[in-house]
Amino acid sequence: MAATPAASALLLRPSPLPPPSLRSAPRRPVARRLLQPLRAGRPRLQAAPPAPPPVEAVAEAQDDTPPLRLLEPPQEDDPFPPEMEPVDPDFYRIGYARMMRAYGIEFLEGPDGMGVYASRDVEPLRRARMIMEIPLELMMTITQKKPWMFFPDIIPLGHPIFDVIESTDPETDWDLRLACLLLYAFDIEDNFWQLYSDFLPSADECTSLLLAPKEDLMELEDEDLTLQMLKHQQRAIDFWQKHWHKAIPLKLKRLARDHERFLWALSIVQSRSVNLKMRMGAFIQDANVLAPYADMLNHSPNANCFLHWRFKDRMLEVMIKAGHAIKKGDENPWELINFSSPAKIHMDSFLSVFNIAGLHDELYHNSALLSAETSFVDGAVVAAARALPTWSDGDVPAIPSVERRSAMLLQEECRQMLDSFSTTIEQDEQILDSDVHMSKTREIAIKYRMHRKMLLQKIIEALDIYQDRILF
Known part of the structure; x- marks a missing residue:
């Protein structure tokens, strides 16, 4: 398995140079990092500098109370992780006749390499929207x-x-x-x-x-x-x-x-x-x-991006098909847990408890339906909905007593999986923090087992909430 830098929730579902007469002289990017990196996304709004005080005011008594600014523009929080930096603009074009084009995304570089991030919030779309164009000459x-x-x-x-x-x-x-x-x-x-x-x-x-x-x-x-x-x-x-x-x-x-x-x-x-x-x-x-540039999108079976081949000009289009809102910096974690227990829970009942909507391969949290557990529901709960063994038989409702017993059996199996690990989540975090010279492959292996433990814990907690709500 291989990890690639995350693309602001941009996930990808599962040649060649032009002839010399059409090719300009290639050039290498002059600098990989900007001395003063451009801001990713929208620029911050800056308040106008205060005007100098009049001479008469200097002689008056000093007032330490800050002035009331009625029209001060709001400051926008940085939507991207602090360790990420914008990539040099020359990254888009390395001197070829037809260049790659990007729309509404940012390429950022951090400790784990380059990733693709949405430069603005993407609201639910009725029609797919293009975010990249990659000519065949570059593929x-x-x-x-x-x-x-x-x-x-x-x-x-x-x-x-x-x-x-x-x-x-x-x-x-x-x-x-x-x-x-x-x-x-x-x-x-x-x-x-x-x-x-x-x-x-x-x-x-x-x-x-x-x-x-x-x-x-x-x-x-x-x-x-x-x-x-x-x-x-x-x-x-x-x-x-x-x-x-x-x-x-x-x-x-x-x-x-x-x-x-x-x-x-x-x-x-x-x-x-x-x-x-x-x-x-x-x-x-x-x-x-x-496909260069598009290869920096995460590969996932639950993708919100897909590829479209535009044969008339031999161009690869990367299309976003978000069925739900994508926030700047968001990621959609997913994981699979292999349960051996025959126990199953009612799919529609579980999804309704946590306001999860969509088809099984495209589940998402419907944040428009507020609930007391809004802060609990995150990508791990959506991943739990995909990982848990479920059943559904049309309009047949769930029987609370059967559902509770099934949930308890699944919880017990999750606890057994947690006990099978030689370390705890806290110990894994200490190992990652203490060894600064750790190899990338060892780091990703420890993170893999740590994230599996975190998902198992989230499943146990989600099943506790499910048992309480399915009965009453």
Whole structure:
């Protein structure tokens, strides 16, 4: 699993350079940070400087009472996390004929890398609204089926990287193919992705568990996930050893001189690529795509953004389809808990108790319906509504006694899950605060187990409230 910087609740659901005649001379951004960063979002309103006092007033008795300002503009609170800073404007354009365009969003950089944040509140939408336009020239794509078609078509005839791609399994090795294409793009002078790589996390900054050593994976305290990640790591290492042997030519060897480089490229692909149907002329092709800028949106099965291919000018549109209001800086956390108990609670009853609306895949808190528990309901309660085993049979109402027993059984299973961890939430927080030189992969592993504990606690508390309200 890999984490990417959060996009103000902007979540994404699950090639190539123009010809030389259309391409201007590429240039690198002069500075990654502004000396005086521009304000993200709307600028603050500043009060006018006070006028100097008249000479006569100086001789009068001093009055320490501040003057009453009737028309002082209100000060707007900073909507973004304090550790985030706006990205240099040159980040949008790295010297190419058709540039990426953004509408109503901000790119911010912080300790965990870059993220996409809404620059203003987004009210519920009836129609989808575009927030990004990304031209095909900047994307990297490869078809999912043979014959392989790349865009941009940057691999010359006879290059050994094509033989490596050709050896992959069309059904399962999409990520290996795209990683090979990405590594090759980094080796081409003046290629867009060679410049864009400055904005990608390095191996030390990447939070993908694909790069985590075994001792860091053990910090997950999740045996199934640990074994799964070790299996994925071995698959990548075996692929690298098979094709990057000692007898290979230098032009292939320099793409990934060690398996760590290949693991890094694979982690970038797995955490940032999407599947997309692309119409190219009369053909519709299924492709795996790396779309710059859009790759900084979080990937989620409960997304409020989606991709649309505008074939008439070969432009990728990122559309926001918020069915509920998105506030600046908001995130929509989601998590899955595998319950083994056969107990289930009534879905409609649970949702109504916490004013949660929407379909199962698009649940949200309806804040317009105020209740005494408004402060309790947050993204974790919405995640609990998705994670809890539920039942629904048309208009059949819930039986309070049965519902209470089911809720108690689920609570007991949550407590057993909490007891299975070797540390508490407080101990995890102390570990994170005490070790400032902790690796990114160990940090994300500890945060993973800590957030699971927090979600389990929230589920227990939510079921307590549910039992009280379902009975009366």
